[in-house]
Amino acid sequence: MEDHINITLAQIETTVGDLELNAKKILEVWDAVDENSHIVVFPELALSGYPPEDMLLRWDFLQECRRQLEFIVNASKKFKAVGIIGTPFYDGDLYNSAVVIKGGRMLCVYHKHFLPNYSVFDEKRYFKKGDEGVILELNGAKIGLSICEDIWYPDGVERTYALAGVHILVNINASPYHAGKYAYKEAFLKARAEDNLCYVVYVNMVGGQDELVFDGRSLVIDPTGLIYARAKAFEEDVLTVSFEPKKVSRKRLLDVRLREQKAHYHVISYPIEMSKRCPFYTPRVEKSPQGEEEIYTALKTGLKAYFTKNHFNKAVIGLSGGIDSSLTACLAVDALGKDKVVGVFMPSAFTSQESKEDVLELAENLGIELYEFPIDSIFKKFREVLKVDDFSVADENLQARIRANLLFYLSNKYGWLVLATSNKSEVSVGYTTIYGDMAGGFAPLKDIYKTLVYKLAFYRNSIKEDIPRRVFEKPPSAELRHGQTDQDTLPPYDLLDRILTLYIEEGLSQEEIVKKGMDVQTVKRVINMVKLAEYKRRQAPVGIKITQRAFGKDWRMPITNLWRE
Numbered sequence: 001m002e003d004h005i006n007i008t009l010a011q012i013e014t015t016v017g018d019l020e021l022n023a024k025k026i027l028e029v030w031d032a033v034d035e036n037s038h039i040v041v042f043p044e045l046a047l048s049g050y051p052p053e054d055m056l057l058r059w060d061f062l063q064e065c066r067r068q069l070e071f072i073v074n075a076s077k078k079f080k081a082v083g084i085i086g087t088p089f090y091d092g093d094l095y096n097s098a099v100v101i102k103g104g105r106m107l108c109v110y111h112k113h114f115l116p117n118y119s120v121f122d123e124k125r126y127f128k129k130g131d132e133g134v135i136l137e138l139n140g141a142k143i144g145l146s147i148c149e150d151i152w153y154p155d156g157v158e159r160t161y162a163l164a165g166v167h168i169l170v171n172i173n174a175s176p177y178h179a180g181k182y183a184y185k186e187a188f189l190k191a192r193a194e195d196n197l198c199y200v201v202y203v204n205m206v207g208g209q210d211e212l213v214f215d216g217r218s219l220v221i222d223p224t225g226l227i228y229a230r231a232k233a234f235e236e237d238v239l240t241v242s243f244e245p246k247k248v249s250r251k252r253l254l255d256v257r258l259r260e261q262k263a264h265y266h267v268i269s270y271p272i273e274m275s276k277r278c279p280f281y282t283p284r285v286e287k288s289p290q291g292e293e294e295i296y297t298a299l300k301t302g303l304k305a306y307f308t309k310n311h312f313n314k315a316v317i318g319l320s321g322g323i324d325s326s327l328t329a330c331l332a333v334d335a336l337g338k339d340k341v342v343g344v345f346m347p348s349a350f351t352s353q354e355s356k357e358d359v360l361e362l363a364e365n366l367g368i369e370l371y372e373f374p375i376d377s378i379f380k381k382f383r384e385v386l387k388v389d390d391f392s393v394a395d396e397n398l399q400a401r402i403r404a405n406l407l408f409y410l411s412n413k414y415g416w417l418v419l420a421t422s423n424k425s426e427v428s429v430g431y432t433t434i435y436g437d438m439a440g441g442f443a444p445l446k447d448i449y450k451t452l453v454y455k456l457a458f459y460r461n462s463i464k465e466d467i468p469r470r471v472f473e474k475p476p477s478a479e480l481r482h483g484q485t486d487q488d489t490l491p492p493y494d495l496l497d498r499i500l501t502l503y504i505e506e507g508l509s510q511e512e513i514v515k516k517g518m519d520v521q522t523v524k525r526v527i528n529m530v531k532l533a534e535y536k537r538r539q540a541p542v543g544i545k546i547t548q549r550a551f552g553k554d555w556r557m558p559i560t561n562l563w564r565e
């Protein structure tokens with residue numbers, strides 16, 4: 001057995017549908033590490049991008065996946081290292097697979113066993129489940145393969161691998177981010193390593209795809225359950241790690257728990273001889289961000305991926321002088337660069353002088369281009385045409401709709417992405433105008449409750465104080481009529497967000513929320529607003545998933561719904 005073998009965790013970002021580009025990137029990374037590594041491992045479905053959704057129901061797409069896979073196989077003739085590539089794989093039926101490639105040929109294929117079909121995942125819609133394990137025996141070191149969800153089960157294929165004497169479990173992933181998930185994953189991956197008395201190599205995807213963000217943070221856990229190596233968070237990273245299989249063998253002589261267990265899966269082993277000596281790499285453990293820093297970085301990653309992959313040249317934001325649009329502007333500048341962000345101030349008769357000053361100060365601090373388009377004359381003209389004298393909610397909303405028209409004119413004319421500024425509290429209760437301020441191409445704060453908007457804005461200002469202090473201090477107002485504040489219509493945001501979190505994230509009933517000490521009428525009203533706003537949410541722009549239950553694929557509520565709490 002070799003003293004050590006090197007495995008490279010290729011934590012890359014690929015793009016759904018751009019198979020040629022994805023294949024090119026895979027080959028470039030492989031080429032760069034080929035001399036110094038025995039095995040190069042790419043994320044789940046790296047070749048197609050993740051999730052390819054209903055593209056997987058197109059035969060032409062699957063054929064192109066196969067063609068690009070064969071291109072990679074052919075190009076690998078010049079490589080010495082083994083490559084493990086995640087790809088859709090058609091073989092009599094469609095599988096989510098890890099293809100093992102060596103020296104110009106496909107050595108074997110592992111098909112994912114556990115297909116997630118909850119939350120944002122629909123894998124049973126597309127794939128057939130695999131039922132056979134794959135072990136690579138590289139110069140005597142045994143390496144067992146699995147894909148993402150497989151390792152979420154303590155008695156899954158990894159347990160069978162351990163019983164077959166595997167030293168290293170390699171698990172490839174496209175694991176979407178939500179706040180708190182990394183700590184949970186780290187804990188159970190440590191348990192897998194400890195229980196199976198071997199190394200765990202967890203290779204994750206990074207980047208963004210529509211509402212999903214992938215945080216990277218690929219991990220290696222050693223047989224004692226300690227973090228041995230970690231790749232960067234929210235960035236591409238190629239991490240080569242040296243493993244000593246003998247450490248596993250020695251540990252299993254002292255800790256004999258595996259002898260008492262029985263295997264569940266059929267496993268095939270593939271021997272690989274490689275006369276190649278690689279340098280020993282001291283493991284690198286990158287920092288893992290937490291709290292507001294982590295969420296802010298996730299938002300930047302998601303926004304940048306959406307903007308870049310959909311080929312926008314600038315992002316445009318209606319700046320009101322409020323906290324939501326101010327934070328959205330900071331995010332856009334941090335994710336895209338100040339030259340790619342345009343602010344638009346659209347005052348009406350109800351806009352305060354303070355709002356104007358705050359918008360000017362923010363734009364100047366951020367160094368972004370700012371346009372001013374007053375909307376009074378348009379508003380008057382609309383009312384004239386409509387022949388109305390009184391002032392109702394419809395007139396409030398009309399102002400928001402005029403602003404949306406102007407923003408989409410700029411978007412349409414210059415190819416700019418309109419960033420909607422709605423936050424999760426507003427989207428939950430429908431406190432936003434449909435086809436008005438709710439309209440946009442992308443809504444970065446869609447899954448951020450208002451109380452968290454403030455925390456993120458504080459965090460952002462702690463790096464550089466771009467948001468004027470007054471924006472934090474003034475009561476939130478839509479400024480659609482004189483003296484309006486959000487709190488005329490909504491409960492205070494800390495109370496609202498507590499009720500919403502219990503109802504949406506934790507699934508508590510009205511009665512259970514009231515038992516937690518909240519006023520029955522307020523809880524009733526909030527839940528009713530959430531239900532009535534379903535039609536708005538169904539038409540809302542996509543935004544970045546940050547919580548465990550975002551208003552995207554995780555939330556599939558009926559619009560017509562007569563269920564009474």
Ligand SMILES: Nc1ncnc2c1ncn2[C@@H]1O[C@H](COP(=O)(O)OP(=O)(O)OC[C@H]2O[C@@H]([n+]3cccc(C(=O)O)c3)[C@H](O)[C@@H]2O)[C@@H](O)[C@H]1O
Nearest residue numbers: 393396397400430431432433434437477478480486489535
């Ligand atoms: N189930 C359903 N299916 C299809 N359409 C449905 C519907 N229920 C109502 N509708 C229609 O929806 C329309 C009402 O919705 P919409 O026009 O949005 O108006 P609405 O929800 O009545 O009012 C919007 C609220 O958001 C506030 N707002 C607006 C802008 C910004 C902010 C802020 O602070 O950021 C707050 C504003 O002050 C007001 O309280 C009506 O035309 C109604 O017929």
Ligand SMILES: Nc1ncnc2c1ncn2[C@@H]1O[C@H](COP(=O)(O)OP(=O)(O)OP(=O)(O)O)[C@@H](O)[C@H]1O
Nearest residue numbers: 318319320322323324325345346421437476477478
């Ligand atoms: N005067 C304005 N000029 C430009 N855009 C505006 C203006 N008023 C509102 N908007 C747009 O509509 C969105 C919702 O309006 P709102 O006044 O609620 O602002 P906000 O940024 O959400 O701040 P807050 O709710 O904290 O007052 C804003 O974020 C902004 O994009």
Ligand SMILES: NC(=O)CC[C@H](N)C(=O)O
Nearest residue numbers: 116148149152174175176
């Ligand atoms: N692609 C997958 O199998 C992802 C499922 C897994 N539970 C995760 O969220 O990481």
